[in-house]
Amino acid sequence: MAAWAGRAFGFVWIGLLTIGTSIHGHEHGTVTVQIAGYAVIGAAMLGWALIESRTAPNTPSGTAMVLLLALVSGASGFLCMSHNGALMVLFAAIAALIAGGDVALDTALAVAGVGIxxxxxxxxxxxxxxxxxxxxFPATILSxxxxxxxxxxxxxxxxxxxxxxERTQELQELQRHTDVLDERTRIAREIHDVLAHSLGGLSIQIxxxxxxxxxxxxxxxxxxxxxxxxxxxxxLVETKRAVHALRADIALDQELSTLTKTHNSHYGAEVSFRIDGAPRELSPAATMALLRIAQEALxxxxxxxxxxxxxxxxxxxxxxxRLSVSNAVPADASPTTLQTVNGGYGLTGMKERLLLIGGTLDAGRHDDTWTVTAKAPV
Structure with missing residues (x-):
């Protein structure tokens, strides 16, 4: 609205200066042409205003708008060469400016070309x-x-x-949602594995x-x-430690050493623990995956x-x-009985853990020994 108020004021002001000067100079023939051209420009600008008021912002200009711009540009370009009509070139410049900003380049060049x-x-x-x-004047229109x-x-x-x-904000929101789901999955996996380990031991003792x-x-x-x-x-203690492990790093060597001692105490089975190679720091995901696999296998x-x-x-x-857990297989054991304590679901969960970090899991019978081998990449 403010833009059109300024254009209306400029239209009236330029008309008074141009036509008024011509009338004062008794250029009657020129005045007639200027008035006619001025009326054409005014009608075109009025149509331009009506179309713009009924069009949503940032909407490409249609054919009618382009024709009106070309009419304003051509008429004002023609009148600017009349007696005292230099100010009329401003209308042609405005039409070229609007066309340059709202329509395609070839169409904008056509509007400017009509003015020239x-x-x-x-x-x-x-x-x-x-x-x-x-x-x-042509340079003004092109500028x-x-x-x-x-x-x-x-x-x-x-x-x-x-x-x-907006897209970045959507992606950030999606990432936050994904992070929440990942955290929930981690917690669910840890609780599941701890309960499977504890309840499996309870089942054996019962x-x-x-x-x-x-x-x-x-x-x-x-x-x-x-x-x-x-x-x-x-x-219960292990559950608390598992939740704590989600927030802090743990040492795999120490955890496995403690696990073997606890297993020996609970089940009366001798567990030998050996470390080959120089210990190195592992990622939290790799540490937890290997620890849970050791618990499951034991x-x-x-x-x-x-x-x-x-x-x-x-x-x-x-x-x-590489983590390997091996134990002797009873003579009467069948392949179907040598599964995880919770019907194979724990083994599936271990494979999923390793898959997330690019690792592999192999469990099977080799002669008289059952071996579970987990590999986590560095």
Whole structure:
């Protein structure tokens, strides 16, 4: 609205200066042409205002708008060569400026070209041979076109920057949502593995207590139940430690050493722990994955190969860290029984853990030994 108020004021002011001066100079023929041309420019600008008021912002100009701009440019270019009509070139410049900013380059050049053509025709009709006018007016129109193109480029850049900012904000929000889901998945996985480890041990102790009670050995049954109670207590402690491990780094060597001692205490099975190679720092994800695999494998050994010796090896090889857990296989064990303590789901979870860090898991029977091997890349 403010822009059009300024244009209306300029239209009236330029008309008074141009036509009023011609009337005062008794240029009656020129005055008639100027009034007619002035009316054409006024009608075109009125149509221009109506179209612009009914068009949404940043909407490409249609054919009607382009024709009105060309009409304003041509008529004002023609009148600027009349007597005292130099100010009329401003209308042609405004039309070229708007065309340069709102329409395609070829169309904007056409609008500016109509204005320059009007200058040349006006020079012939009015006999104006002023070299400064013949060069200056077309240069003014082309300069306005150039400014309009720059205005268009800045507007496009601003629109692109706004769109990019909105897209960046959407991506940041999506990333925050993804991070939350990842954190929930990590917590769920840790709680699952801790519970599977603890409940698997409890299941073994309960089965042992039932067998002892069936034999009538109450004292030994109580001892087994004491062990089950310690496993439950240790499970609670392990749950707290798992949550803490999500927030802080832990040393895999120390954790595996503690794990072997605890397993020996709970199940009475000898566990040898060996480290090959020079220890190095691992990522938290790799540390937790290898630790949970060791827990799963040890509980599985206690269930299917009770009191059999277990060998646990942590090897720092070139390019990878390898964890191996091996135990003797009972003669009557079948491949289907040598699964994880929770029906194979834990093994699937371990594979998923390693897959997330680019590692691999292999579990199977080799002669009389069941071996679980996990590899995590450096």
């Amino acid at each position: 053509l009007g200058v040349m025709v006006g020079a012939l009709i009015f006999g104006n041979t002023d070299a400064a006018a013949l060069i200056g 306005a076109l150039f400014i309009g193109r720059h205005r268009r480029a800045y507007r496009v850049q601003a629109e692109q920057a706004t769109a990019l900012l 089965q042992a207590a039932r067998a002892v009670l069936e034999d009538g050995n109450v004292e030994k049954a109580l001892h087994v139940l004491d062990t089950a109670q310690r496993i439950a207590s240790d499970g 509980v599985n050994a206690a269930k299917h190969a009770a009191r059999e010796a277990v060998e646990l090896t942590l090897a720092y090889d070139d390019g990878e860290t």
